[in-house]
Amino acid sequence: MITGLRVGALRLSCLSLPYTAEAPLLRPSLQPSLLRRRRHTIRLFATSCSAPPPRNRGERQKVVVISGPTGAGKSRLSLELAKRLNGEIISADSVQVYKGLDIGSAKPSLSERQVVPHHLLDILHPSEEYSVGQFYEDGRKITEEVLSRGRVPIVTGGTGLYLRWFIYGKPDVPKASPEITFEVNSELADLQRDGDWDAAVELVIKAGDPDVKSLAANDWYRLRRRLEILKLSGAPPSAFQVPYNSFKETFESSETDASDINSSSAEVQESKSKDLDYEFLCFFLSTQRLDLYRSIDFRCEDMLLDDGILSEAKWLLDLGLLPNSNSATRAIGYRQAMDFLLLSREQGGWSSSKDFYRFLSEFQKASRNFAKRQLTWFRNEPMYHWIDASKPLENVLSFICDAYHDQTGELKLPRSLSMEKDISSPKDVRLLKAYRTKNRHFISREDCGDILEWVRRTQGEATVTVC
Template identity: 30%
Template sequence: MVRLSESQRASRPLVLLVGPTAVGKSEIGLRLAQALETDLLTADSRQVYRGMDIATDKPTPEQRQGVPHRLIDLVDPDESFNAGQYRRLARQEIERLYGEGRLPLIVGGTGLYVRTLIHGLCDAPRADHSYRESLLQEARAKGGYFLHRELTRVDPESAVRLHPHDEVKIVRALEVYHLSGQRLSDVQRQHRLAEQEFSVLLIGLNRDRAQLYRRIDERVESMFARGVVEETERLLADGYGRELGAMKGLGYQQVAGYLAGEYDRAEALRLLKRDTRHFAKRQLTWFRKEPGLRWYELTEQDRSEDVAGRLLEMIRSFVQDLAPRRPEGLPYPSLTMEQESTA
């Protein structure tokens, strides 16, 4: 158990456990939360959606009974949700835990959520909805890869990081360039140099690529065995169409194509394995650019309880070494609703 003293709370410690999908974050994070006697705060842009459980690998009811999981099941699949909203809700949970003398633990693989929480929101222009609509109309006329090709032309670094189907983030990157003349990748790089609100211990989990890909294949096969096809059928029947951003996520996109008769079940399985491996590669590329991240390489022989034990010692040392970063009682600035809406 780790309880924060008054001086340690003044340093605003924050522990984050990140890494690619299927690396083992959830099980190790669960054991860490149990040992720390704290809640597990999730940083996953897909687990925020209600009713999307299997393809997002959401924690089971049994796991949630053992350790409270926060920041999941926040909105319906047809509701919008962004990094600014995530940051606001995450900071509320973090402040609650500080008030209880407990150490906040963030676990997840959505790099944008992690970066926004640590560094705050970029000083980027507000949304221009008319420009967004014109981009989407042009994309419908010129084909699905038009937006990604445009982003490659003006901001190749962001284009490499974003999947061609990630329409929301691609449009935002093009919008930033259109309105400010700056590449979003440059804006984000400059922003990362700003002072952090928290004292951060950022731990990244990784595995040998062949081992990670094998675990991804096993997870995908498990999703099909546990009913991801039936889950997708239910979502479609409830009126959540394939055009929604939530339904374009891994699992639902590939299964929806199978249900539409575009290919057979075996091909859906193959596509999901392939696309998940590509996603894991993009996650690793993102986190490798995160300053101060401490990598922990996992092997086949590592048991989650042993890894959690070693990480717990790292966390205890981190907390013990903390010194107050600013006078107690001096608040950090809060986000305004206007700033949140631009994330």
């Protein structure tokens, strides 16, 4: 059974792991031996740290935001940046909040958490729900605590809605009273017990929220929340003003007006961003799509070594959870792994190489599609500077550190580090359409023999573990 360990915010001297100055942010993948050792080895080396620059009274404090698609190297960059800026990392990842979901969420290792304090990791049991509203409250509270200690908040993750609310603010949607919550739970209880998702959606549509059709299937938590809002206000969530939408509309309007007075897009953005609670320095890491997809495919393979994500998926099933039944079990990797293990349980613990490779292919495809959705999401975010993750780590670190300490308010990303938001080359478009996965570890039938043996050994007589 996998258990989650929580490491509190440790106030340590600023320490550094060695790295090669010319190493790119995006690494192809972890070697198997490194994957096995990374959670148990800690090598600490002293280095110097920069304190945050002095702040004038009334001046907004700076918060660094690092995002990017899955597998782009944002965790590595954030760790090294925190060492240089005397920072603490606040996770903006909707899966890393759960105990025991370590490998599939690429959670920072315990040794990394000893070097730099991390927050919002391992705070919930996988059976619990965590909302974007709760992240907003937790993230803002921790940000204030980090700033009060004279340290730099570095918010890191790829959950776009978490970061959007964190930066721009949350909609002024009413909180449900205990009476409303009880009423909603009573109305949906039988439908949820019977698994009748379509009937539940229809119920909420008739109550006045047609947009509920866009929810992911079996997302009962958000379905209940939408019905609560309807009962509380008589209006659907879409009726409430979203701070991001207001910011973007004003920004785009100002950008259009600026074309008549020779103002740059950066100047318009800087002017509008002064309305926000903090001075946000936002960076989005990415790389050429083909390189990113290849890295993601290798990463999925690595997560299967030494049982890996399969053992965590087994734990979820043993707790009595089913795939796609709540936030934790909807997570990419866990959902596919749980389906694969359930199939083997139905077959008395037996599984074939065909079943395994189908699971691996679905895992890789879902991960690539998620990265594609992340890229699309952040293209619409005006605050982010897109950085090429294939560039040397030292160059990226130096730029972000300089940007943090800059007092002029003019942040200009050098062309040498810049990443294009769209695929413009016809050749790249053709190559992307022709992309096919080429595995590194799992190629032939024999390569998955150890995993199939583990499945037969552990799934033949599956038992449920008491939470």
